[in-house]
Amino acid sequence: MSYRDAKKKYAALGIDTSAAIKTLKAVPVSLHCWQGDDVRGFDTDPSKPLTGGIQTTGNYPGRARTPEELMADLDKVMSIIPGTPKMNLHASYAIFEGKKWADRDKLEPKHFKRWVEFCKERKLGCDFNPTFFSHPKCDPLTLASPNEDTRKFWIEHGKASIRISTYLAEELGQPCVMNIWTGDGFKDVPGDRIGPRRRYRESIDAILSEPYDFRKVKPCIESKVFGIGVEAYTVGSAEFALSYAAFNRDKCIPLMDNGHYHPTEVVSDKIPALLAFFDEIALHITRPIRWDSDHVVLFDDETREIAREIVRCGGLEGRVNIALDYFDASINRISAWATGYRNLQKALLYALLQPSEKLKELQDNGEFSRLMVEQENLKTMPFGDVWDEYCKSCGKPLDGEWFDDVMQYEADVLRKRD
Ligand code: RNT
Ligand code: ZN
Numbered sequence: 124m125s126y127r128d129a130k131k132k133y134a135a136l137g138i139d140t141s142a143a144i145k146t147l148k149a150v151p152v153s154l155h156c157w158q159g160d161d162v163r164g165f166d167t168d169p170s171k172p173l174t175g176g177i178q179t180t181g182n183y184p185g186r187a188r189t190p191e192e193l194m195a196d197l198d199k200v201m202s203i204i205p206g207t208p209k210m211n212l213h214a215s216y217a218i219f220e221g222k223k224w225a226d227r228d229k230l231e232p233k234h235f236k237r238w239v240e241f242c243k244e245r246k247l248g249c250d251f252n253p254t255f256f257s258h259p260k261c262d263p264l265t266l267a268s269p270n271e272d273t274r275k276f277w278i279e280h281g282k283a284s285i286r287i288s289t290y291l292a293e294e295l296g297q298p299c300v301m302n303i304w305t306g307d308g309f310k311d312v313p314g315d316r317i318g319p320r321r322r323y324r325e326s327i328d329a330i331l332s333e334p335y336d337f338r339k340v341k342p343c344i345e346s347k348v349f350g351i352g353v354e355a356y357t358v359g360s361a362e363f364a365l366s367y368a369a370f371n372r373d374k375c376i377p378l379m380d381n382g383h384y385h386p387t388e389v390v391s392d393k394i395p396a397l398l399a400f401f402d403e404i405a406l407h408i409t410r411p412i413r414w415d416s417d418h419v420v421l422f423d424d425e426t427r428e429i430a431r432e433i434v435r436c437g438g439l440e441g442r443v444n445i446a447l448d449y450f451d452a453s454i455n456r457i458s459a460w461a462t463g464y465r466n467l468q469k470a471l472l473y474a475l476l477q478p479s480e481k482l483k484e485l486q487d488n489g490e491f492s493r494l495m496v497e498q499e500n501l502k503t504m505p506f507g508d509v510w511d512e513y514c515k516s517c518g519k520p521l522d523g524e525w526f527d528d529v530m531q532y533e534a535d536v537l538r539k540r541d
Contacts, residue, residue, distance in 0.1 A: 129508035136478050136504075143475035144513050150439050152467060153211035153250045153300070153446035154204075158460045159196045160187040161452045164215025166224065167257055175256025175263065176306020176350030181453025185537025190218045192540065194241055196457055199532055201245065203461040203525045205517035206468050209297065210247050211446055212238055214284055215254040227258060228279035232290035239294045248297030250446060253284035255305040266326035267307040267319035267358040274326055277305075281330030285340060292339040300405055300444045302378055303327060304345040308353030319358045327367060331374050341444065343378035343405045344368050348385060350415065365397075372401065380407035380448055381429065382415035391428035394443070398436045406433075407448035408467055417449040420463035422470060430470035435479050439471075455537070458529050465522075472513055473506055 130140045161179040163169050169188070173179065187193035193216075201208060214227060217234035225234060242249050255265040255277060262268050265277040284301060292299040307319065331342060346364030347357050361384070368377035377397060381390035390406070397404045408429065410418040420426055433443045447467060451459045478501075485494040511521050520528075 126508045126512040129505035129512075132505055133476060133509070137481065138476055138478055140476065140509050140512070143472060143509070144516055146439060146475055147206060147468065147472050147513065148517060149207060150445070150471065151207045151209040151248060151297070152464070152471075153444075154197070154200070154208040154460070154464060155211045155447050155449075156193060156197065156216055157213060158447075158450050158463075159193045159200075159456055161456075162213075162257070162450055164213055164217075164254065164257070165190060165219070166215050166217050166227070171257075173257045175258070175261045175265070176308070176347075176353055177256045178351050179450050179452040181451065183453055183455060184541045185456065185533060186452070186540070187456075188540065190216075190237060195536070196460075197241075199457050199529070200460045200464070203457075203520060203529070204464040204468070205514050205519040206464075208247060208464070210238065210242055210249040211252070212249060213252045213254045214280065214287070215257065227254065227260075228276050228283060230280070230283045230287060232287050235287055235291065239291065242291075242295050248295050248299070249291045250300040250302070250444075251284060251288045251291055252302045252304070253281050255280070255303075255307075261306075263352075264307045264319065264358070265305045266330075267305070267323040269318070269322070274322065278326050278329045281326070282333040285330065285333040285335050285342070288340040288342075289335055298339055298341055300341045300343060300446070302343040302345055302405065302407075302446075303330070303375075304347070304378075305359060306347075306350045306353060306357075307359065308350060308357040309355050310352055311355045313356045316356060320363055323358045323363070324367060327375075331371065337374065341403070341405070342375040343444075344375055345378040345380055345383070345407065347380070347383040347415070369400065376401060376403045376405055376444075378405040378407060380409060380415075381425070382407075382409045382411035382417060382448075386411070386413055389425060389428065391425060391432050394429065394432040394438070395436050398438070398442060403442050403444065405444040405446065407446055409447070409449045410463075417451070419449055419451050419454075419459045420447060420466045422466045422473075426466060426470045427473055430467070430474035431477060431479075434471065434474040434477070435483075455529060455533055457532065457537075458526065461525065461529070468513075469510055472510060476504070476506065476509060477501060 288299040288301040344364040
């Protein structure tokens, strides 16, 4: 079926495919830099293991080892993905010119100047993340540590990150979403659960006391149910993070990562729950297989349902800040990056092609049999033709047209790195 036929079929349901394509093109979706190098960054010794609740598995050849390599790989990915990407950096990706290394508490905007140039040349906005892991000052706790010096160090890192986020927002003319996540927690049954949480709360208060314009810099608090090595207790649990954001709604927003809940919980359902209270929320979209495994995002049921809720709740009008967060070191990293990004784009387009008003009406009228049947019918609509049209109109390859090119890049570039 051609796009013209597909357009007609959707029009018969009252859906304007051209409008959907136009809307999606303008939605910024953050592209996480850390898929390209297995979350290593440039500020610590790459021979040391990742710590602080982050781990990657696999040793596929071609990991980016330098800013130049990572930027080249990002360009490759961006040549494949449709839509409006926004960069998403971690503080550990600071670039030290002339070998002048600075520790995380001493990071400055100048350490991100090359990234600003990179973004400007490509007309990208940029999000930011303080990096509270893979560093000798994880004792193992950071912001929740009982050790005052440790806490101070990480608070200074958080404040430095706010200054860097302001710099990114001002230079690039787009708001910077700045996400606070720590892996603070304990492997086994703690002797004190409230102490670390009180300290975590005070530390975030201290970080957010650094002046910033909330319209430009949007600090987020990301929760997590557990992590590797901290199986028994996580300081920044769901209740903690949500309560923090709710009690400080003039200063920050909650961030939900769909790998950070019990396996039967779904973030799709949590989106409207939070949007009933918060003006804005942020998401990390990932694919957890039984736990926070951070697999590449697929065009699967839950990704589609997340996208449907984003669209139905007005999330594309600035209420939902969308970012990707996965890292797979066992397959070609560029292919992984592009597959996940394209799949999220697909899910958003799919969601924009739903007759949301009609479905709502059926529900409100109690027509549940029809609601089920119509929702099932939608699944065999000629979505692929609209997706192809979207890719074409963005000047990007269709499914089936880019993988060989990535394999060529692997042979020419990635394989020569090891
Ligand atoms: C970890 C969190 C966090 C990180 C990134 C690298 O479980 O999801 O968001 O994945 O900041
Ligand atoms: Zn995350």
